[in-house]
Amino acid sequence: MxxxxxxxxxxxxxxxxxxxxxxxxxxxxxxxxxxxxxxxxxxxxxxxxxxxxxxxxxxxxxxxxxxxxxxxxxxxxxxxxxxxxxxxxxxxxxxxxxxxxxxxxxxxxxxxxxxxxxxxxxxxxxxxxxxxxxxxxxxxxxxxxxxxxxxxxxxxxxxxxxxxxxxxxxxxxxxxxxxxxxxxxxxxxxxxxxxxxxxxxxxxxxxxxxxxxxxxxxxxxxxxxxxxxxxxxxxxxxxxxxxxxxxxxxxxxxxxxxxxxxxxxxxxxxxxxxxxxxxxxxxxxxxxxxxxxxxxxxxxxxxxxxxxxxxxxxxxxxxxxxxxxxxxIMRMPDRWCAFNGDRRDMDKVKAQLDWACKKSDCTSTFEGASCSSLTLEQNITYAFNMYFQYQFQDEKSCDFDGLGHVVVNDPSTDACVFPVEVVKGQQxxxxxxxxxxxxxxxxxxxxxxxxxxxxxxxxxx
The missing domain is CATH 3.20.20.80 (Glycosidases)
Structure with missing residues (x-):
């Protein structure tokens, strides 16, 4: 044969x-x-x-x-x-x-x-x-x-x-x-x-x-x-x-x-x-x-x-x-995951920030990169949103131990784009x-x- x-x-x-x-x-x-x-x-x-x-x-x-x-x-x-x-x-x-x-x-x-x-x-x-x-x-x-x-x-x-x-x-x-x-x-x-x-x-x-x-x-x-x-x-x-x-x-x-x-x-x-x-x-x-x-x-x-x-x-x-x-290629809805501003437990905030970056990509916030001038709160939002988009905007992925919430207002700055990714295609x-x-x-x-x-x-x- x-x-x-x-x-x-x-x-x-x-x-x-x-x-x-x-x-x-x-x-x-x-x-x-x-x-x-x-x-x-x-x-x-x-x-x-x-x-x-x-x-x-x-x-x-x-x-x-x-x-x-x-x-x-x-x-x-x-x-x-x-x-x-x-x-x-x-x-x-x-x-x-x-x-x-x-x-x-x-x-x-x-x-x-x-x-x-x-x-x-x-x-x-x-x-x-x-x-x-x-x-x-x-x-x-x-x-x-x-x-x-x-x-x-x-x-x-x-x-x-x-x-x-x-x-x-x-x-x-x-x-x-x-x-x-x-x-x-x-x-x-x-x-x-x-x-x-x-x-x-x-x-x-x-x-x-x-x-x-x-x-x-x-x-x-x-x-x-x-x-x-x-x-x-x-x-x-x-x-x-x-x-x-x-x-x-x-x-x-x-x-x-x-x-x-x-x-x-x-x-x-x-x-x-x-x-x-x-x-x-x-x-x-x-x-x-x-x-x-x-x-x-x-x-x-x-x-x-x-x-x-x-x-x-x-x-x-x-x-x-x-x-x-x-x-x-179809874009997902204009939704972002943002930090809710709760700073009462900064150890928890840092842990969630680090986890989000580990599970997604925060290299645009590195020194010399496009998002390197963000504030701390913006950095956290950037990390949360990257993971949220990686998960194709599953709302459960925006919880971050109660620190995240979904927003419809674009948090991007003049220099830094907070991306909205495309619909789930061939994986x-x-x-x-x-x-x-x-x-x-x-x-x-x-x-x-x-x-x-x-x-x-x-x-x-």
Whole structure:
């Protein structure tokens, strides 16, 4: 009996670069996949990377012409070819936190690619993205950068695998974070010619932004391992709009205004001029349930109501336009949960405030964020309301031990929006692993995701 399975046909890298977009679903109000497909087509996006892999999420992409990247889960359990074959049917992603896990990731890559090759799907490429902590720290010039000694043996194995399969080396970058870690001038985070900081390197290379600096750091690192023939692409590159100093809609708009035309120009970098570089914008929507760094929750181009936060030309032409609104999303009634002002027991108030923030998201009230200037009472209301909206305005969720009540007057300020979220849509996310928990990659040292590039098809094994 033949077994039907959805497998992946690789996005074929052409002579010109293209822009893709990432879509994660770590949020209370999740966009419906069919709406996302419609939005991508309206904006001319031909590539997408999904962090969710269930059939009902992937299926709407069938016949759309959109090329997908999906990640594979449960690396710790893939110890045999039989288990690897089964994993071809169960798409998820990998989270490696140790050298042992990195070594296993290399082995799993080979197993999965071998199975695909045997079945005649060699055009499907298994891959792993990489982040900056793999490189030696505290080095300013890209030409002086190399991989950390501890991971070089595994990196060489990975690079050999990529070369054998004609696959690109994938890097991920959050410029606002890399800029901070390296103590660069804030202006250095933005592509373009506005930086007040300039880094001069060998052979006349001049760096005025962290995107090209970061890219060429990896180019040099690959060259030092004798793998300068391998192509590099950005599988994740984005700018947050809240939760961090300098993270707002204006800076995000400015960042993409200069980044995307650079990506589509095929101008390349000082080390690799004239080379096309594919870029995946991160990301489609905010993910308020991510547990890692606060600003990682605010990368969305779109709000949960389908409205874009800022102007961005996803075609890469640099036009001063908003992307297409996501249609068919319904907003909940104009109701908010507010603190009733009872301060007789401030220990209880603080406990309820902390609990609400733990169960929802208060990163917009952090220092430097959009709601950082709120009063104590406004902070409490903000936290109560976030949890209330997470619970889709269930009135029981606004009790807070007698400290909360539902109001119809908007408590928002000029600078801070107290959100009203959208109606409860599709809440299916992705299957938990064998431990009963679902993982979501975060920006952490030695995190690896095994990726498959494909256009959605239904094939028979």
């Amino acid at each position: 033949m077994k039907m399975v959805m497998v992946m046909v690789m996005f074929l890298y052409g002579a010109e670069a293209s822009i893709g977009i990432n879509w994660g679903r770590e949020s209370a109000q999740r966009l419906v996949p069919s709406q996302v497909v419609d939005m991508l087509l309206q904006n001319g996006i031909g590539r997408a990377r999904l962090f969710s892999s269930q059939t009902d999420i992937v299926a709407p992409f069938e016949g759309s012409g959109i090329n997908l990247t999906i990640t594979i889960n449960k690396i710790a359990f893939i110890k045999t070819k039989e288990l690897a074959t089964e994993e071809i049917y169960i798409f998820g992603y990998v989270f490696a936190t140790s050298l042992e896990a990195i070594s296993q990731a290399v082995e799993v890559q080979r197993m999965l690619q071998g199975i695909l090759n045997e079945r005649g799907f060699g055009h499907v490429k298994v891959n792993t993205p990489h982040i900056h902590p793999e490189l030696v720290p505290n080095v300013t010039k890209p030409s002086q950068i190399e991989f950390c000694d501890t991971i070089k043996p595994y990196m060489i194995q990975h690079l050999q695998f990529l070369r054998e399969n004609n696959a690109p080396f994938l890097i991920e970058a959050i410029p606002i974070q890399i800029n901070f870690i390296n103590n660069f001038d804030p202006s250095f985070a933005f592509p373009g010619n506005a930086s007040t900081q300039v880094i001069n390197d060998v052979n006349g290379a001049i760096y005025t932004n962290v995107v090209e600096w970061h890219y060429d750091s990896y180019v040099w690192a690959l060259e030092k391992l004798n793998f300068s023939d391998i192509r590099l692409d950005y599988s994740l590159l984005g700018w947050p709009t809240d939760g961090y100093t300098g993270a707002n809609a204006s800076t995000a708009e400015y960042f993409y205004k200069h980044l995307l035309p650079w990506a589509t120009s095929d101008r390349g970098t000082p080390k690799r001029p004239g080379r096309p570089i594919n870029v995946n914008v991160h990301s489609l929507a905010d993910e308020h349930k991510i547990k890692s760094f606060p600003y990682t929750r605010h990368f969305g181009i779109y709000r949960s109501n389908g409205q874009p936060k800022y102007k961005i030309d996803l075609s890469g032409q640099g036009r001063d336009i908003y992307p297409t609104t996501i249609r068919g 299916v996310n992705f299957q938990a692993n064998n431990s009963g928990h679902a993982f979501r990659p975060s920006t952490a040292f030695f995190y690896l995701s095994i990726l498959l590039f494909f256009s959605y098809q239904t094939l028979y094994f």
